Amino acid sequence: MAENANLSSRNDQNYANFVLPPGPIAYPTTASLYLPSSLSSFFALSPISPATPSLSYSISHMEPNYDYLFKVLIIGNSGVGKTALLLRYTDGIFNPEFHTTIGVDFKINTVNIDGKLVKMQLWDTAGQDRFRNIVASYYRGAHGVIMVYDVTDAESFSSIRAWHDETKVHLQANVPKLLVGNKVDEAGRTVTSDEGQQLAEQLGMEWMETSAKSEFHVKEAFEALARTILSRAGLLNLQPAKISTQLPSAKPVSRGMCCST
Numbered sequence: 001m002a003e004n005a006n007l008s009s010r011n012d013q014n015y016a017n018f019v020l021p022p023g024p025i026a027y028p029t030t031a032s033l034y035l036p037s038s039l040s041s042f043f044a045l046s047p048i049s050p051a052t053p054s055l056s057y058s059i060s061h062m063e064p065n066y067d068y069l070f071k072v073l074i075i076g077n078s079g080v081g082k083t084a085l086l087l088r089y090t091d092g093i094f095n096p097e098f099h100t101t102i103g104v105d106f107k108i109n110t111v112n113i114d115g116k117l118v119k120m121q122l123w124d125t126a127g128q129d130r131f132r133n134i135v136a137s138y139y140r141g142a143h144g145v146i147m148v149y150d151v152t153d154a155e156s157f158s159s160i161r162a163w164h165d166e167t168k169v170h171l172q173a174n175v176p177k178l179l180v181g182n183k184v185d186e187a188g189r190t191v192t193s194d195e196g197q198q199l200a201e202q203l204g205m206e207w208m209e210t211s212a213k214s215e216f217h218v219k220e221a222f223e224a225l226a227r228t229i230l231s232r233a234g235l236l237n238l239q240p241a242k243i244s245t246q247l248p249s250a251k252p253v254s255r256g257m258c259c260s261t
Contacts, residue, residue, distance in 0.1 A: 064241035065117070066110060066117045066118065066119040066241055067116040067117045067118065067240055067241055068116060068117075068118045068119070068230065068233070068238055068240060068241065069118075069119050069121065069241070070118055070119070070120045070121065070143045070144060070226060070229050070238075071121045071123065071141050071142050071143050071144075072120055072121065072122050072123065072142065072143065072144045072145065072146060072222075072225065072226075072229075073123045073125060073138065073139065073142050073144075073145045073146070074086060074122065074123060074124050074125060074145075074146045074148060075125050075145060075146070075147055075148070075163050075166075075167075076147055076148035076149055076156065076159070076160070076163060077149070077150075077153075077155070077156040077159050078126065079150065079153070079156070080148045080149055080150040080153065080156045080182055080183075081148060081150060081182040081183055081212050082124050082125070082148050083105070083124050084182075084212035084213070085146075085148065085180070085182060085210060085212045085218055085221075086105075086107055086122055086124045087107075087212075088212045088215055088218045089109065089122075089218050089219060089222050090107045090108075090109045090122065091107075094212055094213050094215075096213070104123055104124065104125050104126065104138055105123075105124040106121055106122060106123045106124065107122050107124070108120065108121055108122070109122060109222075111222075111223060111226060113223065113226050113227050113230050114227065114230065116230060118226055118230065120222070120226060122222070123138055123142075125138065136166070136170060139167070139170035139171055140170070142171060142175060143175065143176075143229050143236050143238065144175060144176045144177070144178070144225050144226070144228070144229045145167055145171070145175060145176070145177045145178070146177075146178045146180055146221070146222075146225060147160055147163050147164065147167075147177060147178070147179050147180065147205070148180045148181075148182050149179075149180070149181055149182070149191065149196075150181075150182055150183050150191075151181045151182065151183055151184055151186075151189050151190070151191045151196070151209065152183055152186050152187075152188045152189055152190055152191075153190065153191075154190040154191055157181075157190075157191045157195070157196070157199075160179065160199060160203075161199075161203070164177070164203050164205075172236075174232060174235045174236065175236065176206070176225060176228040176229055176232060177203075177204075177205040177206075178205060178206045178207070178208065178221060178224065178225045178228075179196065179199065179200040179203070179205045179206070179207045179208075180207075180208055180209070180210055180221055181193070181196045181207070181208070181209040181210070182209075182210050182211065182212060183211060183212075183213075184209045184210065184211045184216060185211040185213050185214045185216065186213075193209060196209065206224065206225070206228065208220065208221045208224065
């Protein structure tokens with residue numbers, strides 16, 4: 001089950017823009033981020049501050065139906081396929097047309113990790129420099145990070161060190177990070193598998209190669225990171241939800257396949 005929210009700005013007067021808190025949010029929300037103005041009066045909406053004309057949103061107070069809530073950021077240069085990976089994983093779709101993410105988008109996906117029901121907040125961030133300050137505010141409370149580069153774009157690969165340096169500024173050192181080389185289905189590769197794996201080792205990250213188009217290793221990448229986060233729950237101060245949902249253990253992802261193309 002996946003739900004999505006779009007933080008992109010809109011000028012349409014029939015919509016109300018919302019600002020979500022940077023940290024993990026309680027689930028589920030009672031309204032989508034774009035709310036027709038004709039329905040706005042039914043919800044308790046109020047300005048966040050005089051300097052921020054955007055509106056807040058209400059959250060229902062239901063008992064949690066999951067064992068853990070993870071917040072995961074997806075970062076990297078613009079055009080590397082962050083949104084495509086997210087949509088392939090949560091919705092099972094691929095759109096070949098490129099659409100720039102404006103600000104931050106997110107989706108929620110629930111998955112069984114070793115018998116625990118994990119609800120993952122997956123934050124798709126803009127890669128352009130002009131959104132860097134906005135994106136930086138959403139590092140707070142993150143439990144894991146996926147850094148994406150395009151194997152056909154050497155510049156996006158070279159930028160990974162800068163993205164990694166940024167995570168060191170905003171996150172504690174024990175937050176798991178996964179390096180993902182995307183678009184392995186495309187011709188014209190400029191970044192080899194060896195180069196990707198070597199960089200991951202130098203930066204202390206796990207590494208996989210994926211294709212959002214063919215779905216190659218997409219599910220494995222997200223759930224490998226979720227498994228690593230779960231294994232570090234104590235270090236990350238992750239507390240189980242009040243109601244624990246016991247599920248049969250899923251078969252672990254084969255780690256031997258993570259680095260093949």
